[in-house]
Amino acid sequence: MPANDDLALLTEAAREAGRIALTFWRQSPETWDKGDGAGPVTEADLAVNRMLEAEFRAARPDYGWLSEETPDSDLRLNDERLFIIDPIDGTRAFIDGTRDFAHSFAVAENGRVTAAVVYLPAQDKLYSAGIDTVSTLNGRPISASAAESPDGATLLTARPNLAPEHWQGGVVPPVRRMFRSSIAWRLCLVAEGAFDAMLTLKPTWEWDAAAGTLIAAQAGALVTDRRGAALRYNGTPPRLDGCLAAAPGLHRALIDRLTR
Template identity: 35%
Template sequence: MRSPLINVMVKAVTKAARGLKRDFGEVENLQVSKKGPADFVSQADLKAEKILIEELKKARPEIGFLMEESAGKDEKLTDAPTWVGDPLDGTANFLHGLPHFAVSLALVERKEPIAAVIYDPIKDELFIAERGQGAFLNDHRLRVSGRRRLEQALLATGIPFKGKKDHGLFLKELEAAMSETAGVRRWGSAALDLAYVAAGRYDGYWERSLDPWDWAAGVLLVREAGGFVTQIDGRAFDVEGPSVAAANADLHLGMRKLLSKREKSA
């Protein structure tokens, strides 16, 4: 049984996703404004965020917001309960007609995610998690993968693009992962990358320099599916950054060591 909190979140996320799904079929006609180097925001993105905020305010008016499109440049989380969300995680995919994107929403309290919903409207996959209650995909319980050796592991990551830092460091990390694992994937949605780790589709995931709305929901999914999440250097995960490393218990340390060696040599 879903809790009232999860029901509120699912209703808001799925309503926001309806418009995205409609607009995805008309990508060429979307109005697009440039937001930064190689980083675009569409009218569909803004509409989805507006719907999210409206629905959540109606249900829980006492909770604040930290959303990608409306967040101020220097806006930070406090200890108060806060909705942290990305109305369109995978914007570049969306704008290029690639059917891999999601609406991501987490409730964060004392800077820790306590409830999460990630919805992929194209595949109709709904990932949910609540602290202490497990993680689920379309109401089927999730568990991280059981692979124990890096040479068998399929990892996911995000690649820094124009305007982002650490290109050289990433190339060193990628070289290390390529040489020791079964492969690396970059699909362009951090929320879905983490959801796929929770579902056992990926064995591990790492990335740097993201924002709270990129990974808050996915981190809770991995934890509730039995996985481990820290920063790449092993410190406790911080929803405000600067990095994330997520995997099952058997692979987590080995993956981190592999990546941390390259960070020290960069």
Template identity: 40%
Template sequence: MSDTDNRWQSDLALIADAAKQAGAVALGFFNKSPEVWWKNEERSPVSAADFAANEKLETILRRARPNYGWLSEETDDDAGRLEHETLFIVDPIDGTRAFLAGKDLWCVSVGIVHRGRPVAGVLYAPALDELYEAVEGGAALKNGEPISVSTRGEADLSQLAVSEELFKLLPAAVRERSERVKHVPSLAYRIAMVADGRLDATFVGRNAHDWDIAAADLILERAGGCLVDLTGRPATYNREKVSHDALCATPITRLQEYLDLLTQLRDG
């Protein structure tokens, strides 16, 4: 194992432990009506649990790797992060609306990005007791066991996580061999469901942010899938702009099928 491999493996252990600790903090607020504020520009909620979990992550991670940059949904962005080749990208609670509604589908997302691509990633869903993790060059794991994307093909009944509006726009032949999965509020967890084979694809509308997808991106990649834009390019991270255009998450074996479908819908 090279020094770089050892470095990312050590970082993976660090972020997995930090995610578990932050998850325990968030779980302490779960179903206890934490104080909530609203982000004016997006009308999205942020709670005392988000801030407390973020503080736990920042304390652990920045102390352990003071030379790494930092990007979190719940920390004011600092352009200084652009000077770092390596940084943490964090969402202390991905799926805050679900968290506040007492639903289990939320997770702590922690990724490490190096030169624009994730090299270690963890998703921890405390209410489900699920830990997803991956490191560059390694296997994707769920609670310590390897996972892989679905092997279903185009002729099989596919499981799609798409909006009801988009599903209605799909060609009839595609709808007949597809089942729309009920909305999964956490985008990171939804991508993890593609990674472990429960979903065949999810389509992500414009304006997903680095912290929503960086860790999940690597987990999906190491499970045999990909997260790409509608031209087939992988997402890149730690740019000045941290939001993304529309994306597709799917097994590599079905990528072209779904890209063709999305292009047809866009151009039609």
């Protein structure tokens, strides 16, 4: 299936997911904790997931399925192509009624993301990219920054990632730290050049990062795991060894300073 056809499918589904999510947003949706440190989930997450699974499986019955809100199965490991889905990325932001939650949808083929959409329905921002296309925001091409030095660079990251023990010699680079709840959106903000880099050091679920990593890469950012290795998807377990996305020169500078 051509990546452009998959991209059109993801885009249409993202708009529908947004319509569903906004019917629950700021309406005190039912919420509970998934346990084992997995964080909260709401009835909106599950409603979006049900729609997506029905639509995507009907449209691409030969694709595998990996979603945060569907019990995982090793059957996907035998699939050449699969959907990697986060029905709502930034669920805590959704619960709090802020506008910073996103839908994150990707298709991966043989471990490589080929089509990706991240949609923020409360802001009506739709980011997308295909393996052979430029990254766009609401249809307009976007590009990552050209920053080369950490000095004063803007870095989207959680505060613990700037603890001295994560950096060579305990010296934290002089970056300006910012934060957004959604990992997918952080990657897209790097893609549009609004921030110079994003970093997460802890193991990262594939559904959080898959779509955003392609969008950042197609916008000119260099995207790897925390050790500088290329990202591969459809793993077992489906987790990346952290993620760093930045302008190429800045990426090298940060990787060189991180402890391994």
